[in-house]
Amino acid sequence: MxxxxxxxxxxxxxxxxxxxxxxxxxxxxxxxxxxxxxxxxxxxxxxxxxxxxxxxxxxxxxxxxxxxxxxxxxxxxxxxxxxxxxxxxxxxxxxxxxxxxxxxxxxxxxxxxxxxxxxxxxxxxxxxxxxxxxxxxxxxxxxxxxxxxxxxxxxxxxxxxxxxxxxxxxxxxxxxxxxxxxxxxxxxxxxxxxxxxxxxxxxxxxxxxxxxxxxxxxxETGAGNCHIYVDDSADLKMATDITVNAKVQRPSVCNAAEKLLINADVADEMLPTIAQALEDNGVELRGDDKSRQIVSSIKPATADDWSTEYNDLIMAVKVVDSVDDAISHINEYSTGHSESIITNNYAHAKKFQQLIDSACVYVNASTRFTDGFEFGFGAEIGISTQKLHARGPxxxxxxxxxxxxxxxxxxxxx
Structure with missing residues (x-):
């Protein structure tokens, strides 16, 4: 027609x-x-x-x-x-x-x-x-x-x-x-x-x-290369639950997490548990060399993985040295949609929220909440990832x- x-x-x-x-x-x-x-x-x-x-x-x-x-x-x-x-x-x-x-x-x-x-x-x-x-x-x-x-x-x-x-x-x-x-x-x-x-x-x-x-x-709306960063003071159960929810609950949408960053000081302790929970839910993991040394089932990531929005049961994993390294990596590769830090360190939480250049920045919560309905707007016309004339849901x-x-x-x- x-x-x-x-x-x-x-x-x-x-x-x-x-x-x-x-x-x-x-x-x-x-x-x-x-x-x-x-x-x-x-x-x-x-x-x-x-x-x-x-x-x-x-x-x-x-x-x-x-x-x-x-x-x-x-x-x-x-x-x-x-x-x-x-x-x-x-x-x-x-x-x-x-x-x-x-x-x-x-x-x-x-x-x-x-x-x-x-x-x-x-x-x-x-x-x-x-x-x-x-x-x-x-x-x-x-x-x-x-x-x-x-x-x-x-x-x-x-x-x-x-x-x-x-x-x-x-x-x-x-x-x-x-x-x-x-x-x-x-x-x-x-x-x-x-x-x-x-x-x-x-x-x-x-x-x-x-x-x-x-x-x-x-x-401009939509594209969501969203990140979860597990800080060195994170609670393991909270980090696992949030990461699984953010990736698995509905992987095809723009507020689903695509990347997992984890602090090197806790990676040996926490990454095996988080990775196992993700894999139990059918998630394919692709990671850097450090993450693959800790969890052998993680496949090697390519340079393109860090900027890719999968909209699927795939997640890339990277071990970082500090909250500053996490912030730097996210600001380089993010589409400016939604990012979350899992931490019990107040100073790190505030730094993350202040310095991350995305529309929605969470502390200890899933990125899946970036949604007009969840924000109480009834619905949304879209999620803006630009800075003019609107930003976020x-x-x-x-x-x-x-x-x-x-x-x-x-x-x-x-």
């Missing part, structure tokens, strides 16, 4: 004006109706998803995991919608207000960005999360998912658009591209006349392609901007 991008963009721009002027009560009501509609159409969604899964035979297991929708995952999406409905509406909030020397009352208020476009891969839940957050924050959204999820995405969006239509709201506030070709994606990247910001979600190849080719402003505030509203009583500048 061919999409007319100019028509879609114009429709989104028109719908954005209406959405921007909806009151909070109406938006919350619609979001709760979105949630109800998803659960009521669970069988329809699963049937559409099964069509996509049937066509996914050639995809790696990590992509199939992201693609799969179960009744439990659909319930989770519905719960995310209800959480977004319960969140405070940022639109109209005054960030700052003051009176200047000329008596002008100046307020900086939160307003929608306008039209947000998203290009994403393999994860149909993004269609719902993005629709919820953009709607609550007064934005229209244009979704371009991958061909592997076209049936799931189309079904989800059709359900949401039906709810909008039933409430007398322009259904073009949520649109999905049916043409999943690279040509259409490229055209979307250049739709500056209508699209205010473009957010890619997916692997590093997709994100880099969008960043390098788009003329629409981009918020992006909720409602991160997909708004500000404008200055100035009131006077006849002032003129002299």
């Amino acid at each position: 061919t999409d007319n991008l100019n028509e879609i963009g114009a429709n989104a721009k028109k719908a954005a004006f209406q959405i921007a002027n909806l009151d909070t009560e109406t938006k919350n009501q619609v979001l709760n109706e979105f949630a109800t509609a998803l659960t009521e159409h669970t069988n329809e969604i699963v049937t559409a998803n099964n069509k996509d899964l049937d066509n996914a035979n050639d995809l790696p297991a990590k992509f199939v995991d992201r693609l799969k929708l179960t009744p439990e995952r659909i319930d989770g999406m519905a719960e995310g919608l209800r959480q977004v409905a319960n969140l405070a509406d940022p639109i109209g909030n005054v960030d700052t207000g003051f009176t200047n020397k000329d008596g002008l009352i100046i307020e900086q208020r939160r307003v929608p960005l306008g039209v947000i476009a998203m290009i994403f891969e393999a994860r149909p839940n993004v269609s719902v999360d993005a629709s919820a957050l953009t709607f609550k924050s007064g934005n229209a959204v244009i979704l371009r998912g991958g061909k592997e999820a076209i049936n799931s995405n189309t079904t989800l969006v059709d359900i949401l658009r039906t709810v909008l239509n039933k409430n007398g709201i322009d259904e073009n506030a949520i649109q999905i591209l049916h043409d999943t070709s690279h040509e259409t994606a490229n055209e979307l990247m250049h739709l500056n006349r209508y699209v205010d910001v473009l957010i890619p979600r997916g692997g590093s190849g997709l994100i880099n392609a969008v960043v390098q080719n788009s003329t629409v402003p981009v918020i 992006m909720g409602l505030n991160e997909i708004t901007t500000t404008k200055y509203v100035i009131s006077g009583d006849g002032q003129i500048r002299k």
Whole structure:
């Protein structure tokens, strides 16, 4: 199916004006109706998803995991919608207000960005999360998912658009591209006349392609070469539990840990236990010479391993001499997503959090918590790994901007 991008963009721009002027009560009501509609159409969604899964035979297991929708995952999406409905509406909030020397009352208020476009891969839940957050924050959204999820995405969006239509709201506030070709994606990247910001979600190849080719402003998200550092004062059980959770609980996602660094002073004692726990959970370990001298089952790592995001049951291991060496290594190879130190040394914990240059920096906790739902945002539009305009899990505030509203009583500048 061919999409007319100019028509879609114009429709989104028109719908954005209406959405921007909806009151909070109406938006919350619609979001709760979105949630109800998803659960009521669970069988329809699963049937559409099964069509996509049937066509996914050639995809790696990590992509199939992201693609799969179960009744439990659909319930989770519905719960995310209800959480977004319960969140405070940022639109109209005054960030700052003051009176200047000329008596002008100046307020900086939160307003929608306008039209947000998203290009994403393999994860149909993004269609719902993005629709919820953009709607609550007064934005229209244009979704371009991958061909592997076209049936799931189309079904989800059709359900949401039906709810909008039933409430007398322009259904073009949520649109999905049916043409999943690279040509259409490229055209979307250049739709500056209508699209205010473009957010890619997916692997590093997709994100880099969008960043390098788009003329629409981009918020870079996603790539997660995340690290766990086991310090010399770490508790062994805590280090083992956190490392296994961060790697194994859902290895295909961007906040899963990909690298394990361990302090040389405790490596002989702790690495065999941690490595055994990882291997018992099916993790392939690749390591430097020091780690392989301690645990013989660890395969040799290559230079590329330190910068690779596996999204799979693979983890690279390195023995480091100090917290400073760990910080240096992470800042060199990390994608700026999420890192964690396991330690009982307060000074090391504070140094790690201060000096690590990533969006989320943990002490004694799994990197798997870098998630809009876990942070209490209801959902997330993505996890930004850049420093402008947002960083970390992006909720409602991160997909708004500000404008200055100035009131006077006849002032003129002299």
